[in-house]
Amino acid sequence: MQKKEKESNRGLTVNKEKNFSEWYSQIIEKTEILDTRLGIKGFVVIRPWGTKLIEKMYEFYEEELQKKGHEPTIMPSVIPEANLKKESGHIKGFTPEVFWLEKGKEEEKLALRPTSETLYTPMFKLWIRSHRDLPMKLYQRGSVFRYDTKATRPLIRGREFYWIETHNAFATKKEAESQVQEDIQTTENIMHQKFCIPFLPLKRPEWDKFAGAEYTIGSDVLMPDGKVIQQPSTHLMGQKFSKAFNAKFKNEKGQEKYLWTTAYGPAMSRILVSIISTHGDNRGLVLPFSISPIQIIIIPIFTAKDKNKILKYSQEIKEKLKDLRIKIDETEKRPGEKYYKWELKGVPFRLEIGKEELNNKELTIYIRDTHKKQKIKFNQLKNIPKLGKEFDNRLKKNAENFLKKNIVICKTKEQIKKTIKERKIAKTNWCSLDKNGLKCAEYVEKVTNAEIRGTFVNKKEKPTGKCVICNKPATAVVYIAKSY
Amino acid sequence: MQKKEKESNRGLTVNKEKNFSEWYSQIIEKTEILDTRLGIKGFVVIRPWGTKLIEKMYEFYEEELQKKGHEPTIMPSVIPEANLKKESGHIKGFTPEVFWLEKGKEEEKLALRPTSETLYTPMFKLWIRSHRDLPMKLYQRGSVFRYDTKATRPLIRGREFYWIETHNAFATKKEAESQVQEDIQTTENIMHQKFCIPFLPLKRPEWDKFAGAEYTIGSDVLMPDGKVIQQPSTHLMGQKFSKAFNAKFKNEKGQEKYLWTTAYGPAMSRILVSIISTHGDNRGLVLPFSISPIQIIIIPIFTAKDKNKILKYSQEIKEKLKDLRIKIDETEKRPGEKYYKWELKGVPFRLEIGKEELNNKELTIYIRDTHKKQKIKFNQLKNIPKLGKEFDNRLKKNAENFLKKNIVICKTKEQIKKTIKERKIAKTNWCSLDKNGLKCAEYVEKVTNAEIRGTFVNKKEKPTGKCVICNKPATAVVYIAKSY
Numbered sequence: 001m002q003k004k005e006k007e008s009n010r011g012l013t014v015n016k017e018k019n020f021s022e023w024y025s026q027i028i029e030k031t032e033i034l035d036t037r038l039g040i041k042g043f044v045v046i047r048p049w050g051t052k053l054i055e056k057m058y059e060f061y062e063e064e065l066q067k068k069g070h071e072p073t074i075m076p077s078v079i080p081e082a083n084l085k086k087e088s089g090h091i092k093g094f095t096p097e098v099f100w101l102e103k104g105k106e107e108e109k110l111a112l113r114p115t116s117e118t119l120y121t122p123m124f125k126l127w128i129r130s131h132r133d134l135p136m137k138l139y140q141r142g143s144v145f146r147y148d149t150k151a152t153r154p155l156i157r158g159r160e161f162y163w164i165e166t167h168n169a170f171a172t173k174k175e176a177e178s179q180v181q182e183d184i185q186t187t188e189n190i191m192h193q194k195f196c197i198p199f200l201p202l203k204r205p206e207w208d209k210f211a212g213a214e215y216t217i218g219s220d221v222l223m224p225d226g227k228v229i230q231q232p233s234t235h236l237m238g239q240k241f242s243k244a245f246n247a248k249f250k251n252e253k254g255q256e257k258y259l260w261t262t263a264y265g266p267a268m269s270r271i272l273v274s275i276i277s278t279h280g281d282n283r284g285l286v287l288p289f290s291i292s293p294i295q296i297i298i299i300p301i302f303t304a305k306d307k308n309k310i311l312k313y314s315q316e317i318k319e320k321l322k323d324l325r326i327k328i329d330e331t332e333k334r335p336g337e338k339y340y341k342w343e344l345k346g347v348p349f350r351l352e353i354g355k356e357e358l359n360n361k362e363l364t365i366y367i368r369d370t371h372k373k374q375k376i377k378f379n380q381l382k383n384i385p386k387l388g389k390e391f392d393n394r395l396k397k398n399a400e401n402f403l404k405k406n407i408v409i410c411k412t413k414e415q416i417k418k419t420i421k422e423r424k425i426a427k428t429n430w431c432s433l434d435k436n437g438l439k440c441a442e443y444v445e446k447v448t449n450a451e452i453r454g455t456f457v458n459k460k461e462k463p464t465g466k467c468v469i470c471n472k473p474a475t476a477v478v479y480i481a482k483s484y
Numbered sequence: 485m486q487k488k489e490k491e492s493n494r495g496l497t498v499n500k501e502k503n504f505s506e507w508y509s510q511i512i513e514k515t516e517i518l519d520t521r522l523g524i525k526g527f528v529v530i531r532p533w534g535t536k537l538i539e540k541m542y543e544f545y546e547e548e549l550q551k552k553g554h555e556p557t558i559m560p561s562v563i564p565e566a567n568l569k570k571e572s573g574h575i576k577g578f579t580p581e582v583f584w585l586e587k588g589k590e591e592e593k594l595a596l597r598p599t600s601e602t603l604y605t606p607m608f609k610l611w612i613r614s615h616r617d618l619p620m621k622l623y624q625r626g627s628v629f630r631y632d633t634k635a636t637r638p639l640i641r642g643r644e645f646y647w648i649e650t651h652n653a654f655a656t657k658k659e660a661e662s663q664v665q666e667d668i669q670t671t672e673n674i675m676h677q678k679f680c681i682p683f684l685p686l687k688r689p690e691w692d693k694f695a696g697a698e699y700t701i702g703s704d705v706l707m708p709d710g711k712v713i714q715q716p717s718t719h720l721m722g723q724k725f726s727k728a729f730n731a732k733f734k735n736e737k738g739q740e741k742y743l744w745t746t747a748y749g750p751a752m753s754r755i756l757v758s759i760i761s762t763h764g765d766n767r768g769l770v771l772p773f774s775i776s777p778i779q780i781i782i783i784p785i786f787t788a789k790d791k792n793k794i795l796k797y798s799q800e801i802k803e804k805l806k807d808l809r810i811k812i813d814e815t816e817k818r819p820g821e822k823y824y825k826w827e828l829k830g831v832p833f834r835l836e837i838g839k840e841e842l843n844n845k846e847l848t849i850y851i852r853d854t855h856k857k858q859k860i861k862f863n864q865l866k867n868i869p870k871l872g873k874e875f876d877n878r879l880k881k882n883a884e885n886f887l888k889k890n891i892v893i894c895k896t897k898e899q900i901k902k903t904i905k906e907r908k909i910a911k912t913n914w915c916s917l918d919k920n921g922l923k924c925a926e927y928v929e930k931v932t933n934a935e936i937r938g939t940f941v942n943k944k945e946k947p948t949g950k951c952v953i954c955n956k957p958a959t960a961v962v963y964i965a966k967s968y
Contacts, residue, residue, distance in 0.1 A: 037610055038603065041591060043560035045607055048622070051556040072535040076527035077561070077596075077627060077644055101596070102584040104631065107525060112561075112585070112596075119522065123529055126521055138532070143561060143626075147588065160561055 011344055016282055020225040027276060028154055031285050031345050042152040042159025049345060052293035054162060057268045058141055060194050061164055064186055070137040070166050075119045081109040083118040087244040090117065093211020097146040112145035117212065117241050117263060120167035124259055125247035131171050134249060139166040155273045156229065156484050163267035169259045171251060176236055176260035180217060183234035183264040184457060187219050191231060194290045196395040197221055197274045198403050199231055202454035202479060205433040205441065214238035220453050220481065221274045222403050226423020228453060229273060229484040232266035278399050285346025286369050288395055289388035296326040296384065297342045301335045301354035313358050317351065320381050343368065348391050369394055413468055416480060420448040425481045429474035431467035440469035444480060453479045495828055500766055504709040511760060512638055515769050515829050526636040526643025533829060536777035538646060541752045542625055544678050545648055548670055554621040554650050559603045565593040567602040571728040574601065577695020581630040596629035601696065601725050601747060604651035608743055609731035615655050618733060623650040639757045640713065640968050647751035653743045655735060660720055660744035664701060667718035667748040668941060671703050675715060678774045680880040681705055681758045682887050683715055686938030686963060689917040689925065698722035704937050704965065705758045706887050710907020712937060713757060713968040716750035762883050769830025770853050772879055773872035780810040780868065781826045785819045785838035798837050801847060804865045827852065832875050853878055897952055900964060904932040909965045913958035915951035924953035928964060937963045
């Protein structure tokens with residue numbers, strides 16, 4: 001029993017740079033983000049610290065989506081087989097990944113939803129009659145299920161994940177494409193600006209788009225081990241689903257037209273992977289001030305004699321900062337143990353309140369990312385939100401630098417091989433992103449295990465010369481990386 | 485097409501008092517709370533108006549639970565067969581109601597969770613070592629699934645519903661029982677005080693408790709048709725689950741003891757039924773000011789000439805009330821259509837802003853529940869939150885009166901029959917709430933279709949004389965009603 005206690009209280013025992021994989025396995029459990037010990041393949045238990053983080057992330061995303069005119073809905077967690085099979089590309093892509101329910105007597109076969117196009121499109125058909133009902137921009141928060149037969153990893157690759165999916169209908173392709181652009185901006189506003197995670201918005205090659213989409217724009221985030229992880233992607237479904245479900249509207253001239261639809265899918269549980277991995281260090285999590293469940297932890301340091309005074313002063317400080325997420329750790333542990341615990345959990349600021357601080361009407365603030373301490377006067381407490389912004393700016397800047405320095409322009413096959421081997425992203429001229437380029441992509445995958453992740457959106461990166469693999473004239477500049 | 489439009493725009497065509505069942509079917513669809521047309525038995529689509537209501541309800545509940553020390557978690561949506569079968573009473577009660585997933589190769593059989601005792605208890609076993617880890621009070625928001633083979637009704641009886649479930653572990657039975665009491669208080673604080681729905685907290689008879697519990701306290705709410713609907717119930721699980729999962733802790737003397745556990749389950753989708761049914765009238769929903777997605781709708785009434793001025797004045801009013809959920813309806817419909825729409829949707833206050841209001845720097849407020857209009861001066865706008873409180877107090881008072889006048893003290897079998905026939909709740913002396921009383925309960929059910937709902941908690945209602953059915957000495961005062 002005692003051994004068990006000691007072990008779980010121990011901090012990280014590996015170095016993030018040296019063994020990222022083990023570091024990740026340790027940090028998610030030791031900081032009490034989640035627990036895998038229930039032992040259901042692909043399913044985890046999210047503990048309070050992780051749940052509060054995810055809730056905060058949902059809050060930012062939902063606020064942003066509502067601001068942009070998306071309305072919340074709740075769809076069934078199940079999809080009838082007939083719906084799922086309506087769009088041929090979709091079902092081909094998703095069938096192997098579907099959890100089916102055992103069929104009830106005389107009832108239709110149901111799948112756990114892997115994504116909800118085939119629930120929203122039939123409702124668009126019922127809800128939308130004319131151009132006056134458009135655009136219709138909806139979303140839901142909830143979980144989706146994929147029967148992944150590959151190895152699962154907590155939050156990275158699982159069988160149930162927690163996301164938002166928006167589903168939107170428009171009168172024209174142009175409006176639908178504007179929505180795709182707006183989605184990229186949403187990823188920028190939230191994932192980059194609030195969660196401090198920079199990303200590459202990449203239009204996926206033809207062979208790597210969402211099953212049923214015209215095109216897909218993914219956001220790739222670089223992990224410390226040099227692999228990228230796909231974060232929110234947005235899809236122009238075009239009229240594929242509206243045709244499959246016969247979902248039409250009457251335009252201004254009274255003509256019946258098929259709807260244009262899009263979908264966007266930020267997964268909180270997966271973005272959390274990037275937050276943990278990008279900002280964390282060898283002492284534990286480093287959480288952005290914007291989303292940390294506790295932004296400031298107060299540690300009172302007292303003897304029996306000055307206990308009351310110091311607790312009272314701590315309360316005063318807490319009251320002064322009550323608009324922030326602040327907590328006093330009044331447990332009976334030693335201050336050192338408390339420092340250690342909240343560092344592990346990634347709380348941005350620790351306020352140490354002892355005799356000296358009390359006497360000087362000041363406090364000592366420890367900054368989680370820089371590990372520096374400084375004194376602040378009580379009447380300067382109003383500066384803490386500003387320090388919070390600076391904190392997040394540092395996290396962002398560091399992550400941006402990391403991404404930037406790990407993109408290498410490659411002009412030969414050898415350079416690509418070397419770049420991937422060095423755990424970096426290769427950027428290179430490429431023949432084609434439609435099926436004509438697949439052969440070159442397969443070659444790259446064979447020799448490097450890396451994939452063609454796509455072309456940078458909204459940044460005109462002009463190809464020059466020839467494809468590094470087949471020597472045909474280049475039509476695109478692509479990013480190549482190993483991926484999760 | 486035009487016919488379809490007209491029909492769906494039409495309001496309620498039945499009278500709530502005369503045909504409640506049809507009124508309910510119409511109101512949930514016509515006010516755009518939900519849509520059943522996806523056609524999956526027991527599953528509905530919750531539309532934006534319904535989703536925003538449910539989100540607001542979650543917000544109140546989660547805030548209250550967190551204030552009382554419950555921490556949020558996210559559990560898998562699935563439960564391994566072995567877990568589900570650990571507690572014999574539990575599995576006996578739930579097996580017929582479980583959705584099973586088709587089994588993957590060499591993987592264990594999984595059920596969609598019908599409730600999560602068998603996920604939380606094994607985690608308690610891992611997370612709790614000593615009395616210092618107690619109490620542990622957790623909860624999750626999410627959906628659960630029950631394969632109900634009976635007729636389903638939207639939100640009332642479905643196969644997926646949206647709830648919160650708390651799961652809590654304690655060192656002693658006494659503390660566990662205090663939690664049960666705290667849960668009843670939570671129901672009172674939120675469902676009654678915030679959502680304006682009074683209830684009877686009833687300890688269920690032995691034969692009607694939660695599968696696996698020592699005892700269950702349900703909250704019965706009276707519907708307009710005289711049937712009760714069970715709302716949040718709280719369960720003393722005792723040591724049944726901790727024994728099944730061998731979940732122990734070390735007490736202060738170092739002895740290993742089984743945990744005492746409780747669970748509490750407020751279902752937002754079901755409480756919404758009571759909100760709709762209790763407060764609604766023949767013009768549509770009447771939503772409590774506390775949870776209405778829009779608390780105040782502004783309807784500007786203008787001619788081409790004064791349009792700008794009136795819109796500007798409307799904006800000024802909105803700005804003044806920006807801490808409330810307020811919206812200006814600037815669509816191109818006629819004012820009458822707008823009045824009609826927002827009355828149907830149950831918005832508490834409508835502000836009519838026309839030329840007269842502009843000139844007199846005032847506004848006309850229409851109050852949804854009383855249908856009365858009054859003028860308010862612009863500089864009296866600060867009184868609106870007070871009017872909102874009064875609004876909710878009226879709803880609450882009306883509902884309380886309805887419940888009170890529909891409880892009839894019965895001294896004979898005939899009176900019980902008559903009371904139930906008149907769609908009321910019978911209150912009467914009763915022989916026994918353990919298995920000895922089951923025969924009398926079965927008799928009552930046979931002749932009236934009503935059930936023994938239990939005894940009033942925390943109110944010492946002393947039985948006098950004999951059981952009205954079997955004439956044995958009475959040991960309890962019970963409430964009898966038909967139920968959903």
